Structures are given as structure tokens and as C-alpha cells.
Amino acid sequence: MSCRPSSQTKLPESEFVYKEFQNPDRDRAMTGTFQQGFAWGAATAAYQIEGAWDEDGKGASIWDTFSHHEGNIYGNHNGDIACDSYHKIYQDVELMKQLGLTHYRFSISWPRILPDGTSKTINQAGIDYYRELIDALLEANIKPMVTLYHWDLPQALQDIGGWENDMIVVYFNQYADVCFREFGDKVKLWITFNEPSEFIKEGYETGCLAPGLKHQGTSVYRVAHNVLLSHGTAWRTYDNKYRASQKGMVGICLVCNWAIPYSNSKEDVDATERFIMFMFGWFANPIFGSGDYPEAMKQQVMMKSREQGLTSSRLPDFNEEEKSLILGTMDFLGLNYYTTKRVRHLASPTYPASLDADQDLHCTYDDDWPTSGSTWLRPVPWGFRELLRWVKNKYNNPPIYITENGFSDPNLESEGYPNLDDICRSKYIRSHINELLKAYIMDDVDIRGYMTWSLTDNFEWCDGYSSKFGLYHVDFTDPSRPRTPKTSVKTYRQIVKDNGFL
Template sequence: MGSAGSEAEVSRADFPDGFVFGVATSAYQIEGARREGGKGDSIWDVFTEDKERVLDRSNGDVAVDHYHRYKEDIELMVSLGFSAYRFSISWARIFPDGLGEKINEQGVAFYNNLINFMIEKGIEPYATLYHWDLPNNLQKTMGGWLSDKIVECFALYAEACFANFGDRVKRWITINEPLQTAVNGYGIGVFAPGGCKGETSRCYLAAHHQILAHAAAVDVYRKKFKAAQGGEVGLVVDCEWAEPFSEKLEDQVASERRVDFQLGWYLDPIYFGDYPESMRQRVGKDLPTFSEKEREFIRDKIDFIGINHYTSRFIAHHPCPGDISFYQVQQVERLEKWNSGEPIGERCVHFLNLVYALVGMDEEDDPSATLDQVLNDTKRVGYFKGYLASVAQAIKDGADVRGYFAWSFLDNFEWAMGYTKRFGIVYVDYKNGLSRHPKASALWFSRFLKGEAAENKADTN
């Protein structure tokens, strides 16, 4: 990874002044308070009522109770040295029915209190408008992201957020990981709203409407709020970096195609007005088309890109991969290990020229482990060190990366995996009052941010 790639050497000084270090969460995963503050049900509230859909039969009704404990959580962020917090707003707290006609003042008040407390404590707010928790009424009445009517609903919701919070929030994210909503939510059905029965063709329609909704929100901001508020609106996409498995041309092309089906799916329309040609060739009539008016409308509707990255894979061409249809159509085989058998994710990290990066790793919940054991997450420490070293090197190589957010600040409800996976740098004790305990990774970050990581590297190796 170059000179900055040594885990022992990476430090805050390797990053330019003004580089943002933050943590991230999402509303459904941490807030709880399902039936408080006038909130309506989201698709995840309803999805988890069928307990068979979640590995440990759990839900986010209480989650980690951030709704009531946000001050404690923000103060913990401050004590660790972070300067930014990427949180998401629950659409169903602002408009319980999702329609944008009657605003829920209690929901507005909650986020005003949260944002004001963050700013009071010196934390910069980065607000995500949509992190998968669609108001259930929109799913029930119009089919959610499968309907073109949702574009206007999302624009109305975005406008309400800009109007109520935009005097303080200057960095907006429209949609987080739209690929996951499209594929896992509407294509495979393992995420809310479910019920898809493997009809993966629907994922392309859901994605199409997310792109149009994103553009509509940016358009509203630029026309009505940009001049007075001076903020920026971006999109956060997720991508597993694809490395060719061999030097064969077919594997090189396959790896490019794999990235097309992740980044290109959402970014090509915004930058070039249409989907990647490799998708057009393989998806055919299932891939929607943009009208000329829509092409012009979506073009350049973005101020920054965020990328959520968890791991990298080798990609080999495969004419008939034994996988679900979304991957079959790509004609790729996804490999996670080097020839030696070592996992690729811990060996090699690639970053593109992107503005904000979010990185995280999970670990299994171990009910038999002691508190000291679960707090000693040395593997995650090494993971963050490696990523930060790669980001620092990418910046030296000319990449325009301006921020890094650790996922996640807290252990939380991890979607279909429930509470069996822990991504947090802060341990939440689910059995003892949801008490918070910084893990070794949080303490390493704290030393890193305060310029002490190099001196203390021996403590976490």
C-alpha cells in the first residue's frame, strides 16, 4: 500500500487539514421508539412482524434506544474526538403516511433537538434522507419504489427536511446504498418490503425510480434552498471493488462489468444520462429507459459521492454462474480468497476518486464472551488501520477524498441478521440496559484523532 500503507505508521498527520472524520448510523437500526412521537410504520416495522424474516426473530421497535439516549451518544462521540456524525432521518417520523401532505411536528422536533445538540457539542451533521425505512403506507398504496409516483413523494419529503433543518445541515445524502434497496428489498426479498419471490427484474424498476427521486431532491434543493443555505446534496452508493482473477482479457472485462453493475448502475445515469452499455446488453428489456427529458433532468444532479465499502473480491468471467439471477446476468463469479486461501478483504483495499468514504466490518455476537473479551476487537482495529492507510495513500496519489466515516458508531439492529452481527465501535450490552462501552477500535480512533495513535500503536497490535 505504499509508505502510508504501514499499519503502524498511519496517523492523523497523513490527512490534509479539513479532512472529516466521523461515525455513522441509521434511524431504524438505532432509534427505536416505534410508536412514539407520532411516527408512522415503516416497511421495516412491518417486515419484522414476521419473525421468520430475521435471523434471531428480533426487530427495531426499541433497537438501542437512541431516540431517548441521543445526548449520551453524542457526548460519547465528542469524548472520542469525532467531528462529524452521519445519521438518517426517518421519513415516517416526518410524514407518517409518506405522502408529504401533513407534517408531524413531533418528528421535526426530535431531529431539531438532535441536530441542535450535535452542533452545540461541535459535531457537524451529515443527514441521510433515506436509509431503507420507507413509510409503509407508500408500499401498501402504490407499491413503494416500484411506482413512479414515489418520485414526487420523495421530493416533498426532501423539501420538508431542507426547509426545517437546512439552516444547520449543510451536507445532505439523498439515498443510502440504493442497490441494497433494489436488489435485496425488491429483487430477492430478503430485506423489506420482501414478498418478491425472486422476481429480480423488479430491482431495475426500483433502482430507476430511486435515481429519478434522487435527482428530484437535488433539483428542489438547488432551486429553493441552495442560494440561502449554501449546502451540498450527494448520493451514497456501495461497491465491492472488483479485481480481475487473472490476466485473461475475459476476467479483466468481467471485473469492469461487475463495477458497472454496482457503481455504474447509479452513477452513469447521473453523469452520462444512461445506464452502462454492459447492463443494457445483459439486462435487455428489464432495464428501464430514460426519456430525453429525464436524461436532461438527472444529468449532473450531484454535488458529492459517498462510497460504502466493506470488502473486495476477485472477479472471474463465468458464462453460467450458479447464483441468483441478478448475478447470473452479469456473467461473473465472485471470489473472496487469494489462491493461498487468505481472504481478499483483509489483504487488499482499493479506493476510487470519491469524496466521502464509509467503511465498516462486522463480528459475530458471542453471548458467552466476557465484556473484556468483546471490547477487545483487535481485528477491527487492524481493519480500520489498513483502510485509513489506503485512503491516505489515495489522497497522496491525487484522489479527491474529503472524509471518512466509520460504520457503525453503535452495535445495532443489523437488518435480516438482527442483533447477531455487531458492526459498532461502541459495544451495546443488550442484556444490561443497553449500556454503551467503547471497544478497542473506538479507543484506537480516539488516540488517532488526537494525534496519539503512533505512540500507542503497541497497545492495539
């Protein structure tokens, strides 16, 4: 797919952003604006940008351990320095000011605050770093949105079982309590977890992400259970101890691809529903649905477990006390959307047990959909609106912040690098925010804000520095890690200035 410069940043009413999608009733761009006070931001994560992995008393995280093991990351890259944002607070805030942002979503590194993962030892240097960042943001009239867990578990806790150890609920609550106490006077938007379905599947079953375990068919459900209990416990700690004085909000960030059936057959339609429930409903249903796992998920895992000779499901049960703890623990939903898939029913083998095999389905893309620099990411803007409408109807229109939405640059090294004229990203941003606007104006979805992924190129997990999601290019070969704006900066800045499309 060719990506060429374009000076156009606005959307005439008659324009179709993608030649691949030109359904007049669905894809035509519209003009209009979001509500006053709409949150415009960019998102990052601590391990992906901070660096300073062993400075000022910080403890090791599972990502420090995982990335230091040869062969785990593309090119054996690691986040030891990353974007060096730990030492570049004011440079990064200046980038946000250039964009006109009102919000910045970042994560706190758990082991930077609590080196051994528990409240036994609090690292004051870590507290001071985040206070300085928050103060710099507020001085620039940018509100912080803080994620407590963006995948960098303290290695000390992994050494005693990590998320598979039920005591993790206690330790996460201690950590959340420290953060609420230390930063809650200035932070009013909190996210407990980022994309639990992803770090659980890839960290505990496929082994692609830290901690790199391959416990097929077992650990994923136990870990998810503890994550949900941790979320509920931390939310109630905030509600009981801090809400009255701090007047903030706490949510969770879930990722979901939209999905469409491969055919109109009942099997494919049911498989599509299962896909969404295993990816999104797994966490959404207990928190702001029925208070329990989705029925389709419970039935499917029970069926597979019995086929494997087990007398009970590999999916844990919630007792009534746990249901009461978790249900309703959401002031807002953080929603991450990147792409859409086609789904068809496909019976999986009985062995080995796995999260994927439990679903009995197969996912693919349409060959004529646009591509990106990541094999898993195809821009399908209309799927974004469909997902938002589905969430509204399924879960009683919860307040939604789009906490991630972004595009990876195609590999254009043969044409010269860096590719600063990232028209592909500009098209992605324009089309997806326009679909968000349609969901807000035409579908009455309760949209509160939009955070693009990401402010800068960064350490993109197992892809290392080979995937580029940033509005600003970072030269990782230069010790000073200079930031350079791409064309998409102009695109996003104009949308933020107009609060939509004029």
C-alpha cells in the same frame, strides 16, 4: 482468526498491518496527515438505532412490518427499541465527543416525519426530535451529515406499490422538501439515498431485506429507475429553492466492492468490469458519468432479455428529459467500501431471470485473506485504494466522503462476551484509513472525510443483533441499553486527533 488486545494505535512507516498483505510497494503503512478541515465521523441509520418505533406519532415503516414477521430476521429480532437512541440523544453525542469527531452521519426516518409518507400530515414531534439532535450536535461542534433514505420506507407508500409506483418520485420529493425546509438552515451535508443497489436487490429480488419481495429480473430495474429520478428531482429542488440561502451540498451514497479478475483472460477481465458497473456504475453513470446506464450493463441485460424471448430490454431507457434531470446532480459522492472480491466469467442459465444472472459472473475470495464476523466481509485494505483510484479516473475525480467503512466482530462467544478488546476492528480501521491516506497523498484523490461504520452496535438488518459493527458495545439485554467503549475507540480517537498518522 484470533483477535487479541494491542496497545499499539500508531503506524511506524515500516509496519505492515496485516501479515496476510506484505507487498512492500503496496501494503507498507505510511505516515502523513489529511488536509485541514477533514471530516472525521461515524455513521448510523434511523431504524438501526432509534427504537421508539410507534411513539410520538411516527408511522409504520416497511422495516417495522418486515421485522415483525416471524422468520425474517435472525432470532426474530426487531428494531422496536434497538439502541434506544430516540431517548438517548445526549448520551450518544457524548460518545462522539469522546472520539473527537467533527461530523456525525445519521438518517431521518421518513415515517417519523411524514407518517403516511406524504406531506399531507407532518408530524411535529418527529421534526422536534431531529431538531434537538441537530442542536445537540452543533453545540458539541459536530456537524450533521443527514441521509434522507436509509431503507425505512413508510408502509403506507409500500401499500400502494412503494418504489415500483412511479408516483414515489413525487412523494420522495415532498419528503425531501420538508426536510430541507425544516433542517437546512443547520444541515449542510445531505445524502439522498444510501446504497440503492443493496436495498433494491435484497428487498425486491432476493427478499432478504424489507419489503421482502422476490420479483426476479423485473422490479430491480424499475425500482432503480425511480430511485434515480427521485434523487435527481430532490437534488434539483434543493438547487432551485434552498442552495442560495442554505449553502449546503447534496450527494448520494453508493457502495462498491473492489474486484480483481480471477485470471488475465479477457473473459475474466470483462466480467470484473461488469461486476463494478452493475454494483456502482448502475447509479454513478447516470448521475456523474454519461447520463445513462453503463454500456456494458445495457448490452448485457438486452442480450439476456432477448434470450428469454422478450422484444425489449428489462432495463428501462431514459428519455432525454430524464437524462437532463439526473445528469450532474452530485455535489459529492458518498462512498461505502467494505471488501474486495475475485471475479470470473461464468455463463448463467437463461431462466430464471435475475440481477445476478444478468451479469454472467461468479465472485469469490482468496482463502488466505483475513476473515471477520460476516461471511461477506474480508478485510482487503489495498482494494480500498484501488477502488478510489478507479473512481477518480473513471468519473473525473469527484469530491468523495467515505460514508461507511467498518468491520464486524468475529463470533467469540466461546471466549466470553462481549469482546471489548476488538483488535481486529482496530487493525481494519488503521489499515483502511492508511490506504485512504495513500489515495489522498499519492494518488490525488479528492477525499473530503471518513465516517466509520458504526458508532454503536445496532440492529444489523437481517442479522438482527448478532452482527457487531460498533466502536461502542451496546448491551441489548439491559433495558437501559448501556454503551461501553471497545479497544477500537482508542485507535480511532488517536487517528482523529492526529488527523492521520504521525
